[in-house]
Amino acid sequence: GQTKHWWKESVVYQIYPRSFQDSNGDGIGDLPGITSRLDYLRDLGVDVIWLSPHYDSPNADNGYDIRDYRKVMREFGTMQDFDALLAGIKQRGMRLIVDLVANHTSDEHVWFIESRKSRDNPYRDYYLWRPGKIAANGAELPPNNFGSAFSGSAWTKDKGTGEYYLHLFAEKQPDLNWDNPAVREEIYSTMRFWLDKGVDGFRMDVIPFISKDATFPDVLPNESQVHINANGPHLQEYLQEMNREVLSKYDCMTVGEAHGITIEETPTLVDERRHELNMIFNFDAVRLNRDGRNWRQWKLTELKAIYARQYEALGVHSWNTIFLANHDNPRLVNAFGDDSDAYRVASAKVLATMLLTLKGTAYLYQGDELGMTNYRFRSIEEYDDIEAKNAWKFDVLTGKETAEHYLDNLARVSRDHARTPMQWDDSPHAGFTSPDAKPWLAVNPNYTTINAADARRDQDSIYHYMQQLLRLRKQTLAFVYGDYEDLAPEHPSLFLYARTLGEERFLVALNFSRETFALPDEFSKGQIVLANTASISSELGAWESRIVLA
Ligand code: ISL
Ligand code: CA
Numbered sequence: 001g002q003t004k005h006w007w008k009e010s011v012v013y014q015i016y017p018r019s020f021q022d023s024n025g026d027g028i029g030d031l032p033g034i035t036s037r038l039d040y041l042r043d044l045g046v047d048v049i050w051l052s053p054h055y056d057s058p059n060a061d062n063g064y065d066i067r068d069y070r071k072v073m074r075e076f077g078t079m080q081d082f083d084a085l086l087a088g089i090k091q092r093g094m095r096l097i098v099d100l101v102a103n104h105t106s107d108e109h110v111w112f113i114e115s116r117k118s119r120d121n122p123y124r125d126y127y128l129w130r131p132g133k134i135a136a137n138g139a140e141l142p143p144n145n146f147g148s149a150f151s152g153s154a155w156t157k158d159k160g161t162g163e164y165y166l167h168l169f170a171e172k173q174p175d176l177n178w179d180n181p182a183v184r185e186e187i188y189s190t191m192r193f194w195l196d197k198g199v200d201g202f203r204m205d206v207i208p209f210i211s212k213d214a215t216f217p218d219v220l221p222n223e224s225q226v227h228i229n230a231n232g233p234h235l236q237e238y239l240q241e242m243n244r245e246v247l248s249k250y251d252c253m254t255v256g257e258a259h260g261i262t263i264e265e266t267p268t269l270v271d272e273r274r275h276e277l278n279m280i281f282n283f284d285a286v287r288l289n290r291d292g293r294n295w296r297q298w299k300l301t302e303l304k305a306i307y308a309r310q311y312e313a314l315g316v317h318s319w320n321t322i323f324l325a326n327h328d329n330p331r332l333v334n335a336f337g338d339d340s341d342a343y344r345v346a347s348a349k350v351l352a353t354m355l356l357t358l359k360g361t362a363y364l365y366q367g368d369e370l371g372m373t374n375y376r377f378r379s380i381e382e383y384d385d386i387e388a389k390n391a392w393k394f395d396v397l398t399g400k401e402t403a404e405h406y407l408d409n410l411a412r413v414s415r416d417h418a419r420t421p422m423q424w425d426d427s428p429h430a431g432f433t434s435p436d437a438k439p440w441l442a443v444n445p446n447y448t449t450i451n452a453a454d455a456r457r458d459q460d461s462i463y464h465y466m467q468q469l470l471r472l473r474k475q476t477l478a479f480v481y482g483d484y485e486d487l488a489p490e491h492p493s494l495f496l497y498a499r500t501l502g503e504e505r506f507l508v509a510l511n512f513s514r515e516t517f518a519l520p521d522e523f524s525k526g527q528i529v530l531a532n533t534a535s536i537s538s539e540l541g542a543w544e545s546r547i548v549l550a
Contacts, residue, residue, distance in 0.1 A: 002316050002481055007201070007253035007278055009480050010047035011356065011470060012097070012363045016327045017054055017076055018062060018440060019421045020366060022433035027440050029421070029432070031077040035085045040452065042092040044369060044463065045470035048253070049089060050203050052327055053099045054082065058108050060172035061150075061386050062419075063099075064205060065106040069190040086198055095200035097253060102187045103209045104173040111186075112174050116158050116165070125180045128166040130216065132157065144216040146225060150387050151394040166216075168209055168229060170386055178210040178238055191246045201252035204277070208258050208269070211235040230260025236268065239276035248275065255321060255361070256280040263309045267318045279319045279361060282310065286324050289335055293391070295412040300512045303336075304489050311359060311484045320360030324351065325368055330417040332365065334374040338543060343514065344371055346543035348462045349532035350510045353545040356469045357499060357508050359484045364466075367422055370455050371462045374417040375444045380407065384441050385415045420444050425453035468530055472547070478504045493517065494540065498550070505550040514542040526550040 002008075021033030031054065041049065053063030056071035063073060072082050089096045105112060114123035130143035142155035143164055148171075155164040156171050166175045176183050191202065211232030219225045247254060256269060258280035270277050284306045288298040314320050325332040333339050337347030348371035355362050377383055380392050380403075388410055395401040421443050424431030430447035433439050444450070455463035473479045478501035487496040493513035499506045507523055516539050524538045526548035533544050540546065 003272065004481070005253075005278075007048075008319055008361060009474075009477075010095070010253075010361055011045075011473065012048040012050050012255075012361060013041060013044070013046040014050045014052065014326060014363060014365045016052045016366060016419060019419050019432075021422060021424070022437065022439075025434035025437045026075065027433050027437045028075045030075065031072065031081040031085050035081070035088050038085075038088045038092055038094075042094060043467070045467055045474070046094065046364065048095045048097060048200065050097045050255075050363070051099065053101055055101075058106055058172070060106065060170050062384075064101050065104070065108075065170065065173045066101050067106045067108045068110075070193055083197070090198065096198075097201040097203055097255070098194055098199050099205060100187075100191065100202040100207075101205040102176065102190075103206045104167065104169060104175045107172045107174055115174075116160055119161050119163070126177055126183050127174045128177050128212065129161075129163045130155070130166070131163055145218045146216070146229075151390040166212075168206075170390070175212070176210075178212075179214060179234065184238065184241065188242060188246045191242075195246070195250045195252060199252075201250075201254050201278075204254060204256045206259065207239075207256040207277070207280075208232075208235060208261050211238055224260075226260035227262075228260075230258065231265075236274070236276065239269065240274070243275045243277075254278045255363075259283050263306070263313045266310075266313060266320075267315070270314075270318045272317050272319075279321050281321050281323065281326075281363075284310075286326070286329055290413065293413065294409055298336075300492060300495060301490060304486055304495060307358060307484075308486050308489065321363060322355050322358045322360040323363035323365075324355065325365040325418065326363070327365070327418045328415045330413055331372055331374045332368045333371050334412075334417070338514070339373055343543045344373070345460075345462055346532055346545075347512075349465045350512065350543050350545045352462065352466050352469055353508065353530075353532070353547065354495065354510055356466075356473050357479050357506070357547065358497075359480075359482070359499070362473075365418060367418075369463050369466045370423060370450055370452055372420075372423060372450060373444065373446060374411070374414075375420045375442055377411065377414065377416065377442070382442060383410070383414060383416050384419070388414055388416065416441065423447040423451040425451050465532060472530060476504075476506070477501055478506055482506070487520065491517075494519075496520070496523075507548040507550050509540050509544075509546045509548070511540045511542065511544045516541045522550060523548050 018029045020029040021037050022029050023032040054076050055066045056068035056073050057063045057066050072079050086096055111123050111126045114121050115127045132140040135141050142153045146154035148154045150170045154168050157164050167173050208230035211234040254277045256277045270279050310320050324336050333348045337351050396403050396406050420441055421432035421439050426448045428435040429439050430443050455461035478499050482499035482501035485498045494517055495510040497508050518539050529547040529549050531546040
């Protein structure tokens with residue numbers, strides 16, 4: 001059978017600190033701001049807070065480029081502010097996990113400053129340096145054909161020594177060399193530092209990328225670079241070592257961000273008998289609406305097939321995560337719901353019902369409890385994200401893609417949609433920062449109607465519905481450990497499933513469309529536990545959700 005753990009029974013709420021709450025009027029969210037909002041999170045009913053990077057950083061990629069792993073980002077506050085936040089979270093019976101970005105550092109990290117100085121610097125081997133390749137015509141090329149996730153080659157030639165360093169992300173994010181035992185020990189010691197402070201675990205950024213084939217063969221035309229990067233030769237060895245040296249010594253949870261790992265490969269990282277990670281984020285569901293970088297229209301049958309495959313592949317020894325949004329994706333309701341005025345609220349409730357009743361630890365993203373929506377960015381200048389700005393330079397400014405096509409697509413997929421400030425109330429800047437300040441990223445003008453203060457007053461709000469769902473889930477182990485059965489995998493608009501534990505059988509009915517459909521008899525016979533509409537019939541109307549105890 002399945003082992004029981006607090007992290008399987010938990011619901012996690014992700015905070016992007018830059019955009020949550022500003023406390024000092026500089027237009028940037030900060031740690032004291034989060035501390036001031038902890039009652040809001042406790043009232044909502046979440047168990048664990050995941051804090052996106054809060055470390056010292058020059059912010060080439062909003063904190064995913066770390067300059068010092070043991071220092072708090074100046075804009076976010078001080079170590080005392082961090083300690084106060086952690087204490088406030090614990091006082092309210094919640095837990096905190098922090099982001100561990102250990103595949104790469106900032107190029108301003110002291111290790112890299114040293115590393116680039118000379119070929120025989122003691123820190124040289126902390127990063128991945130290689131000589132260029134000489135082509136047949138005598139021209140010098142990068143060591144291989146890896147691309148950076150943020151456009152261009154993944155190699156940059158450094159003037160000082162004439163060698164190239166690897167950066168799977170931005171030029172300012174050099175990849176660490178995990179084959180060097182000193183690097184691994186540095187990271188483990190950093191992990192102990194935060195665990196000893198009392199944090200409850202880590203969300204590990206692109207963790208499957210840490211091990212590289214040191215010979216760096218080219219990616220062949222029929223191969224996928226992310227899949228290669230996520231399946232390096234020593235990945236399992238390093239994760240087991242990390243578990244032995246650090247994780248096993250604490251009561252903590254780990255969730256690896258695992259772009260490039262397939263559903264069927266997931267157990268190689270999380271099967272509990274291997275002692276590596278507790279769970280990973282698989283990207284099949286959240287990126288179902290993407291074809292490479294482009295938006296694609298997804299189908300409900302495809303989404304259901306992904307959840308069925310995850311359930312099958314993970315079995316009883318591996319644990320799943322359920323999420324459809326984070327700081328790298330557009331808003332939940334735009335991407336997977338119906339953002340029209342008529343159905344925004346109903347569809348956000350349908351999605352919340354699904355996220356909180358499927359099998360796996362659920363991850364909610366800040367603002368989704370309010371049904372926050374994508375912002376209408378007016379020009380490339382108004383965006384902030386390095387991914388969007390670099391691709392503009394590489395593809396639009398070079399004429400590979402028209403500005404119109406690029407901006408139309410970006411309006412649907414941009415990571416910045418998730419990063420616009422939290423909408424707290426209907427005062428200027430949505431209460432995110434002081435009235436005379438300039439928020440670091442645009443506030444969505446719909447804050448006058450979509451905001452936390454209104455949601456808390458309105459008994460029919462998404463916020464209150466989610467609060468009920470979270471209470472229900474806490475009381476109901478069937479939603480955590482129960483078996484999962486898709487009752488209508490081929491239905492194009494209805495998602496109907498059962499969660500069963502022992503004698504207890506719950507039925508969930510979700511309508512992902514504006515049409516009305518009849519429900520199987522079993523649904524009418526049971527007792528209604530929760531629904532997003534007051535009028536209940538034997539049919540399921542537009543964007544209705546219903547949970548039934550059979
Ligand atoms: O968001 C993506 C592209 O739109 C993904 O490819 C993303 O880069 C990938 O999932 C890794 O994401 C993580 O590491 C990045 C950072 O920019 C992301 O914010 C982080 O979630 C580099 O640290
Ligand atoms: Ca601030």
